[in-house]
Amino acid sequence: MPVFDFNNTLEENTASGCTYTIFQSSEPAASPEKPILVLDNHMQKWKYHSCGVFTNQSRRTAFEFSTEEGTVCADILRVDARFVNLLRWLGENHINVRLSGDNREEGYAVYKIREIAYGGGKKLSAEDGFLQFMMERLFASSAPGEEIEDEDKEEDGDDMKLTSLQSITDFMTCAGRTLPDNIRLWARRNLAVARSNEVSPEERRHAQRALSIMMNIQWKNNYFEAIDPREARKILDEELYGMERVKQRIIETIIQINRTHTLPAYGLLLVGPAGTGKSQIAYAVARILKLPWTTLDMSSINDPEQLTGSSRIYANAKPGIIMDAFSMAGESNLVFIINELDKAASGKGNGNPADVLLTLLDNLGFTDNYMECMIPTAGVYPIATANDKEAISAPLMSRFAVIDIPDYTFEEKKIIFSRFALPKVLKRMSLKEEECIIKEDALDEIVRLYSNTSGIRDLEQAAEHIAANALYQIEADHVASVTFDAEMVRNLLA
DSSP: OOOOOEEEEEEGGGGTTTTOOEEEEESSSSOSOOOOOOOOSOOOOOSSSEEEEEEEETTOHHHHHHHHTTEEEEEEEEGGHHHHHHHHHHHHTTEEEEEEEEEEEEEEEEEEEEEHHHHHHOOOOTTTTTEEEEEEHHHHHHOOOOOOOOOOOOOOOOOOOOOOOHHHHHHHHHGGSOOOOOHHHHHHHHHHHOOEEEEHHHHHHHHHHHHHHTTTTTOOOOOOOHHHHHHHHHHHHOOOOOHHHHHHHHHHHHHHHHHHOOOOOSSEEEOOOTTSSHHHHHHHHHHHOOEEEEEEEGOOSSSSSOOOOOOOOTTOOOOOHHHHHHHHBBBBOOEEEEEEETTOOOOOOOOHHHHHHHHHHHHSSEETTTTTEOOOOOTTTEEEEOOGGGSSOOHHHHHHHEEEEEOOHHHHHHHHHIIIHHHHHHHTOOOGGGGEOOOOOHHHHHHHHTTSOOOHHHHHHHHHHHHHHHEEEEHHOOOOOOOOHHHHHHHHOO
């Protein structure tokens, strides 16, 4: 939950010559009311945009303004705990910055810091946008622990990736305290390996690759904002027609977040025939939770190493699928959609993939063999799909809230075809509704032809076939529209 309290200071350093206090904040953005830092302005009011450098970095206490009259120094009064090391880094490297701030009663409240091109300072990181990247990462992070080490959006740093050792080192200097403790210690060890001349080039390469993967993931806390039940229902209705009991059960499961502000203790296991919308439900839940999602297809995984990665002792070593998913998402909080969970026990390699899933589902942390580090999984919400729950082991079943997805009724399939499947295809083909007309007896015939199949995938393919046939007749025979009756449908689809 966002926290901002000037009075909740971590340390007062005036006795040792330092002028500032450090306050805890987890705000996702800054404003004049909720600034990054506050500078003394009782002797002089500073401009809205002011340029200069941070100075006196042994104590991190001042900012030197570049004014028309020359250089003027102002003490730092307060600073957000997340940004202490970044300010130090900026000062130690004499990086010229432009502050955006507002003169207020408590001081000059700075809510934006941007690097400026001129000046004699030398930036440590070669990549453009490093400062902006750091600002965004720090705003997205939680306030660090109380032990602080002594050491208008006009730019966007989202596209930047930490790849060089120098940029990774700079990142650790500026934001190391915002990382989980075990990952921070792991990063220091791997930095030492990547820089060492006493290990093989292969070991150094693996260490740098692992660091780049780990540092480009935003390690978030496991606090989740409350969910609006009406908005959740709206999203489910957009993805799934009917199935009122299923939708209600899903909302009941995830709405627990509103009281606990953590993910539910159990993931969702959606069991039902193929084509009944299980995957759509999973995507809808990810939208409700406002989380990125990734998929694990258990039918294509026959060796646990595919999930856990391979050891760095091998020349072709690489992370596993689960670690890749964190890397692709770019953050630690995400929805894992595990397709065909009932196929998880059919491993053909050395071990059972299902056993690996248990460590992921327990939310106690997951260890990838290549990364050699425990990955926090408290922000991972698993949603599994299966056709046959009898094929799922009891330990796996116990990690989920099971929801049975029934097949659609005859009338539901008629509505889904006429209101959803066919209009979607017509829109994609740039056909108007009046150019492809389905009579009532034709609609009954379409659904009857696929009455022995579950789900709606066959109906969606039928809509594609019918629309394509209508388009062909319009273009080739130059007719204004095509009206399908039962006999035409039967001849076309049977």
